[in-house]
Amino acid sequence: MNKNFRHDFLWGGAISACQAEGAYDADGRTLTFPDIVKRIDPNQRQNFGQAWITDKEIAEGRTGDLLDYPKRWGIDFYHTYAEDIALMAKMGFKVFRFSIAISRVFPHVGDREPNAKALAYYDGVIRECRKWNMEPLVTMSHFDPPIEIWENYGGYTNREIIDYYYRYFKTLIDRYHHDVKYWLPFNEINCGLLAPFKGLGVCNGEGVEFENRRWQAIHNQFVTAAKIVQYAHQHYPDLKMGCMVAYVTSYPYSCDPRDVIANEEFDRITNLLFLDVQAKGEYPYFAKTYFEQNQIHLQIEDGELELLKQGTADWVGYSYYQSIVTAAATDKKERTSGNLTSGLKNPHLKANEWGWQIDPDGLRYLTNKVYDRYGKPIFILENGIGKIETLNAENTVHDDYRIDYLKRHLKALKEAVQDGCDVIGYTWWGPIDLISSGTSEMSKRYGFIYVDQDENGQGSKRRYCKDSYAAYKQIIETNGEEL
Template identity: 45%
Template sequence: MLLNKFNATTSFPKGFLWGGAIAANQAEGAWDVDGREPSQADIMILPEEYSRLGSFGENVTLKEIQTALNDKTGNYPRRRGIDFFHTFPDDLALMAEMGFKCFRTSFSWSRIFPKGDELEPNEKGLEFYDRLIDKMLELGIEPVMTISHYEIPINLIVEYGGWANPKLIDFFVRFSKVLLKRYKNKVKYWIIINQQNDVYGWGEFAGLGILKGHENQEETMFQAVHHQFVATAEVVKCGHQIKTDMKMGMMLGINGTYPASSRPEEVMAAYELWNRNTFFFSDVAVHGEYPGYMIRYFKDHNINLIVTEKELQLIKENTVDYISFSYYSSGVVHAEKPNQLLLDNPYTKASIWGWVMDPVGFRYTFNVLWDRYHLPLFVAENGIGAVDEVVDGKIHDDYRKKYLQDHVLQMKEAIKDGVNIFGYASWGPIDIISYSQAEMSKRYGFVYVDLDDKGKGTGKRLKKDSFYWYQKVIQSNGEEI
C-alpha cells in the first residue's frame, strides 16, 4: 500500500463528543442541603481585595478551616455557585440547544458521604445525581463523570490529614463503588480524579487535602500521591469488574512546557520538569509502574515512601483506558530556575489573568501524549477566563471565540497528525465560580449568568455570541470553525 493512499483521518470523526465541562464545587451551590456537609471548597473566601494574578488555598491551616466554618457573613462563593443544584434542567436545555454530545461534571463527595468516612451513603445526595444524569440522557447528552474534583469532605482533612493518611484509600474506593454500581448502565466515561498531577502549591490542599507544616512536606505530598495511585487502581479494577465496557480514565492538568532557549541545560530542565510535574502521574496510570526518573528524584531528595509489593502489583494490573486533560496555557523553563514554569515567553500573549494563550501548544500536547501512550485522548477542559460586559442584553465575546477557534483548529491539526481524540469539553459552557481566584467575574461560559462576585444579581441566563459560534461548530462536526 502506498502511504499517500492510506485513508488517514483529516477531520473530526463521526460521533465526536463535543461538549463542555464544569465542577460540582463551582456550580451546584446548595452546600448545606439534604444532609451535605462542608468540603474543602466551602472554606475558600473571596476577600474584598485580591489580585487577579494570585490564587487562594496555598497555606490553609486548621485554625483557618475552623474560622471559615464558623463564619456566617463572609463571602464564600463556592457555597452558592450558580445554583446549578436547582437550575440544572434549564441549564442543560441550553447545552442541548447548542448541540452538546457530552457534558462533563463531577460528584460532590460530601453530598454523598457527608463526612467521608461513613459506611453508607446519603441517599438524598445520590437522588440529586439520579435526576441530573437522567436529564442528560433524556437530552441525548453523554455524561462524563468525574468522581473527585477538589471536593474532599472537610472532615477527612481535619480528622485524618487528607490523602496523606492511607485510610482515605478505603474511603474513596467505597465512595467510588457506590457510584460505579448505581450508574453502571448510565455512565460510560469516568474520570477518577481531576488533574491528578496538580499537587504543588494550592493543589496540595485542593487535590490532596494536605495542610502545610509537615516535617518533610514534599515527602508527605508524594506519599499522599501514592495513596491516590493505589485508590485509582482499585477503582479501575472495580469499574472493569462491574461492567467490562466501562471506560476508566485519568486526568492531567497540562501546561505546555518549553525550554526558554536551545541551551542544552534549559532543554534538559524543561524535560525534567514536565516529566516530574505531569507525565509521572500518567506514566504510573498507563504503564502501571513508577518511572526511573522519579525513583532517582526520590533518592536525590531523601524522599522515602511507604509502598508495598501488593500495592505495586495492584497498580501494575489495573491501568486506565484513556487519558483526559485540561489545557489552557504554556510556559517556559530557565536553567537557573529549573523547578518553575514561567510565563515570560516572548512569542506568546497572556490573558488579563496572566494565562499564556498558546494554541499551537495544544497540538504539541496532543502529539506528545499520543506518542508516549497511544491511548485515546479526551479534552476535559479548555477555555479562557475573561470579563464580559452586557450591552443591551447582549454579550459580544469575540475574544472567547478567537481563543477557542484557534485551539479547535489546532486540535483538528492533531487529528490530521494521527492522534486519536474522541471528545472536547470546553471549560465551561456556562459561567461558574472560578477555582483559583473564586471570582464570578472571571467568566468562561457560552452562557452568561447574571451574578457578581458577591452573589448579587438576578441569576438570569443570557446567550453570548460564542453560544451561536459553538453551536455551528458542533452542527458541522468541526467543519465550520
C-alpha cells in the same frame, strides 16, 4: 489521512460540583475544602499563584463571612440543573462532563450507607443528560472532599481515606453503570503536587517531612484510582475509565542545553509521572531517582505495585489552558501565571487578565506528545478562557475573543488529528459561567452562557446566551469543519 474529527467525536463542556452546585448546607452535605478558600482581591490577579493554605485560614473558614466564600453558593446548579442542561443540549452537546460531590453522597468518612437525597439529585442530573441524548462523563472526585478529612485524618496521607473513597467510587459505578460509560476517578490528579491542600488535604509546608506526606498522599490516590479502574474492568467491561492531569505545558527558555534539561525535568515530575502511573501502570525510572534524591520514602503495601499495573486507564485526558517557559536559572526573568502554577513569560504570546498566556499551537504539540507516549485515546477535558464580562443592552455578550480562542484551539486540535492522534472528545471548561476554582471569583467568566450574578451572589440568576453560544453550536453541527 483523516483530515476531520471522527464521526462520533464527543463535543461538549465541563463543570464541577464545587464551583456550580452551591447549596453547600442542603440535604446533608458537609463543608468541603473549596468552601473555606476565600475569594482573592481582584488587584492580586496577576500575582496569584495556586492556593497554599494554612491551618489558620482553614479555621477562619469555619466561621468567616459567607460573602468571602463564593463557592458555597456557586451558580445554584443544584436547583437549576434541568434548565442549564437543556441550554447546553440546545448547543448540540454530545457529552456533558460534571462531577459528583463525595461530600453529598458520603458526608462523613465513617458513613457506611450513601445519602439517599444526594443520589436522588444525581439521578436527576444523569436523567436529564440522557433525555437530551448527551453522554454523561462523571468526574468522581473534583477537589471537594469533606473538611473533616483534614481535621480528623490528616488528609489523603491517612490510608483509611483509600477505603472511604473506594466505597464511594464503587457506589457510583454500581448505581450508574447502565447510564454512564465514561468515568474519571480524579480531576487533575497532579494538583496534589501543585496545590496539596486542594488536591490532598495536606497543608502547605516544607522540608523532607512535608515532601514525604505529600507524596504518600499522592501514592494513596494512585492506589485508589487503580482499585476502582480494576473493579470496573472486572465487573463492567464496557465502561471507559480515564485519567487526567492539569498538563502544565512548558518550553525551555532558550536552546541552552541547561534550559532544555531543566524543562525536561520539570515536565517529568509535574506531568508525566502522574500519567505514567495511571496509563502505563508503574512509576517511571525518573520518579525513583527523584524520590532517592529528595529522601522520599513511600509506604507501599504488598500488592499495590501489581494493582497499579492492573488498574490502568482506557483513555488519557488533560486540561489545557496555556503554556509557560522554564529555565535552569530563573532570576531576573519575568514571570506569568497559569493553571495551578506560574512560570516564565513567553515573549511570543499574549495573555488574559490573569496572566495566562494564550497558546493554541501548544495544544497540537501537547496532544502529539501525549499520544506518542501512551498510544491511548485522548480526551481534552478542559480548555477555555476566563474574561471579565457584563451584559449589554441586548442582554448578551459580544465575546469575539472567546470565539477566536475556541476556533484557534480547535484548529490546532484538528491538526493533531491530522498528525494521526486519536482524539475522542473535547469539553470546554465552564460552558456556563461559574465560580473560579483558583480565585473564587464570579467575574472570571468562561461560559457560552452568562449567569446574571455578581461577586456577592446577588442578581436575577437568569441565564443569557453570549455570541459564542451560537458559534460553538455551529462548530458542533459541522463536526468542526467550519473553523
